Amino acid sequence: MKIYLLLFLLVSCASAILEKECLQRVENVKTIGAKCSDQLKVLCQRHDILFTFWDASSRFLRTGLTYTSPQDMGNYDECMKVDELVGETNILGKFCLFQWGTQVPKKGLEELVAGMEIYPHLKEAETFIEGKLEGNITTADSENILLTGSVCISDGCSPEEFNEVFKTHLYPVIPLNKFDCVTKNSNRDLTTPELIGTICLAVVVLTMVSCTIIHIVYHYNNIGEINDFVKGFSAFYNGTKLISISTDNVNQIHCMDGLRFISILWIIAGHGYVTYVQKPLYNNSVTEEWKSHLYSQYIQAAIFAVDTFFFLSGFLLTYGYLKKVNNKTVGQQITVIPLNILLRYLRLTPAVGAMFLLSVSSLKLLGDGPLWDMMMDMVHANCNKYWWRFFLYFQNFYPDDLCYTQTWYLSADMQMFVFAPLVLIPITILIKDKLPLVMTGLITLTVFFVGITIAIPYIFTDYSNEYNTHSRVSSYLVGMIGGVIFHRNRGKVIKINRIVNLILWVITFAVMMFLVLYHQEVTQYPTKLKSTLFGAIYEPIWCTCILWIVFSCYHGYGGIVNWFLSNGLCQIGARLSYCLYVLHTMVIIYSIATTRTLSYFSDYVMINTVGGYVNTSILLSIFWTLTFEGPVIMFNKKLFQWIGSPKEERKTTKELYEEI
Incomplete structure (x- = not known):
């Protein structure tokens, strides 16, 4: 029992130390916005959310580095699932596609892998990797592996702000900022033109459904011949022609x-x-x-x-x-x-x-x-x-x-x-x-x-x-x-x-x-x-x-x-x-x-x-x-009726050019 209590106290102390260090990092960075700062202070108390952000972001070392595509998309769905209300602060996961890039020298890749094993501690590994990659970030040649990665962060921060506080990359990277970041609420509202376009499509579809129902009712109840407008929009009529x-x-x-x-x-x-x-x-x-x-x-x-x-x-x-x-x-x-x-x-x-x-x-x-x-x-x-x-x-x-x-x-x-x-x-x-x-x-x-x-x-x-x-x-x-x-x-x-x-x-x-x-x-x-x-x-x-x-x-x-x-x-x-x-x-x-x-x-x-x-x-x-x-056929017929030319001439024109 005493051992479990001791472990609990050690974990609690370690958590408190990490939380204090995390808050200190946020306070020390003066270039971040107020909303981002508030969210990061909350995240210092929620390491589980921070871990999710890290886990959903792209890695540097992964399998098939020299064989697969150099673009990594992270884990979009894991990032989008983050929707937490911590106190009065709501935190959403924000996914940022291809936000950073780096270049890895092929000859030094084995050394980098070995270095990660030799130096398991964060600071030592960071120093070792920076030394191996220094000077290679902006040098494009066939000896380098060009990589681009995606990140998952809190919705109130930009990738630069988030990285400035947590130093999420253990190696030098170039910020790309090529694509906008998104949350699960992004781009879900229709503008007025988009709404009008959607309504127009919906009207045509509803017209087709209505005319089809009317045509089927007329057909199976032998009510009589329907007008050309209903027939033109009827999927029953057009479908029969389609499969003939x-x-x-x-x-x-x-x-x-x-x-x-x-x-x-x-x-x-x-x-x-x-x-x-x-x-x-x-x-x-x-x-x-x-x-x-x-x-x-x-x-x-x-x-x-x-x-x-x-x-x-x-x-x-x-x-x-x-x-x-x-x-x-x-x-x-x-x-x-x-x-x-x-x-x-x-x-x-x-x-x-x-x-x-x-x-x-x-x-x-x-x-x-x-x-x-x-x-x-x-x-x-x-x-x-x-x-x-x-x-x-x-x-x-x-x-x-x-x-x-x-x-x-x-x-x-x-x-x-x-x-x-x-x-x-x-x-x-x-x-x-x-x-x-x-x-x-x-x-x-x-x-x-x-x-x-x-x-x-x-x-x-x-x-x-x-x-x-x-x-x-x-x-x-x-x-x-x-x-x-x-x-x-x-x-x-x-x-x-x-x-x-x-x-x-x-x-x-x-x-x-x-x-x-x-x-x-x-x-x-x-x-x-x-x-x-x-x-x-x-x-x-x-x-x-x-x-x-x-x-x-x-x-x-x-x-x-x-x-x-x-x-x-x-x-x-x-x-x-x-x-x-x-x-x-x-x-x-x-x-x-x-x-x-x-x-x-x-x-x-x-x-x-x-x-x-x-x-x-x-x-x-x-x-x-x-x-x-x-319905195009029906509209064409109506067009000929609308044209104000003599009847005989209209008939000739129709015969000449009724869809070649």
Whole structure:
């Protein structure tokens, strides 16, 4: 009993001594604010909270120091759990991401580890480590390990104030102060614009739910036909169209559904990889080695899928245009160009506009994590500042200021659509009697834009916009060539010798495989000449291969490839492809922003991760399609009724341009 009493007295005395020393430290530092000083005096009496702050902060020596990512995120959730009322002082945990940095000499690392064992006492270890690291903090070279760490502190203090009192680092560090600190109450209030955006989204969703219920009631009770407004917003009506499968419609080119769906999946995989390897990784050094392998192109070559989309866009526009403007004069075609552009704008904007509103309004309330605020700020900064570029579809001219990087494609595609009549109208004049001239003109234009793409980097040596429009026009023009070919052969039976067909398929796959594999050579060992030539030339070649696949499949020579590309699942996936493209980056950003600790990179992990991105994006895209895309058709119909043109002329315009 006496021994326990003695131990109790020793612990009590030690605690009192430590508390007195702690209070003395706070009193001695005159540069801290009043709120921080009050909290620190309270913390001197609560060593358990101080330990939590220390335990949730980044360490200097940890496993895999020379192998893992140099960024350490601490323990966000442990820090956020601190919410203590001590007397009249409330203390919250405040997490500060990447607030300090240091450099460790690789050659001295073993000495540092040994020193921590030899000098177990705080002051001796501190002196030893400072001696080993002195002079290396600001020297950046390959012999140093560059580290950045995060800290957990009380909400009334800054990292500098907290460290000034408690000397939380046993080694010299550089304060970074790159990111703001957060508590569990940070960024949880909506500003007036954010609240308005959230309300707008909620109104649309409630309208969809209400119209769906009304439609279901009408349908199953045989009450009668509902009006177009209810039908347009009804998820029941739009969902039926979404899952409908067409098998015998000769006017549809079903293999394009598979190309569109596979392309968007490839794009999701590519964007998923690019963002995943930017996270702090347990095996950070492995990613560079992985990129050097040819087989890694199954993800890294996803850029080719973007050119497939440009090809499909140019093809469908031309094929549909030529089919609908038969026997229309040049004047009639010119007259409806503004309306055509308006319809295109209305077709694209609702879904991407809803994504924009969600991103800049209530998205910040839907998650948290050590990277959350940094990622949300990254999204909000350009979207809030340059929203007008976003909605006018020309933000790809400003590659450093993009609101959601993937939407550069929408800007480039809209710009090509706007200028497409400059090519389409001459085609309608010449196609009947001068088809060779039409084809020669399109091929010449393609070669011209390939030349422009090659020349610009040499004319403007500092030009580096990878999201420009001119370099993608060649893919669009190959699609237009395909549209002309299909239009002239519409309704005809095309005979292709089986041997010739097989040879062309082999050549097509060989060329596509070569382009994919050579892309690895260009990215791993880049030169200006190699990158410029390959970037300009591969696009029309790739799209020509896609054109052959479409042509052969449509005319019955695609075999198992056509069966795969034309199946019902691909038809449904193709209808979701636009919303998938719009939304998948937000899904990826959400996943990255909620990361808590180091991640592991491998092919299996990437496939598993991309599968999660795809599944989540599909579910979200179904909702987005039913809520924001479906009603677009109804709005377009109402637009024609609103236009004050003569009835007969309005009918003609509708027939001409009712969604190509």
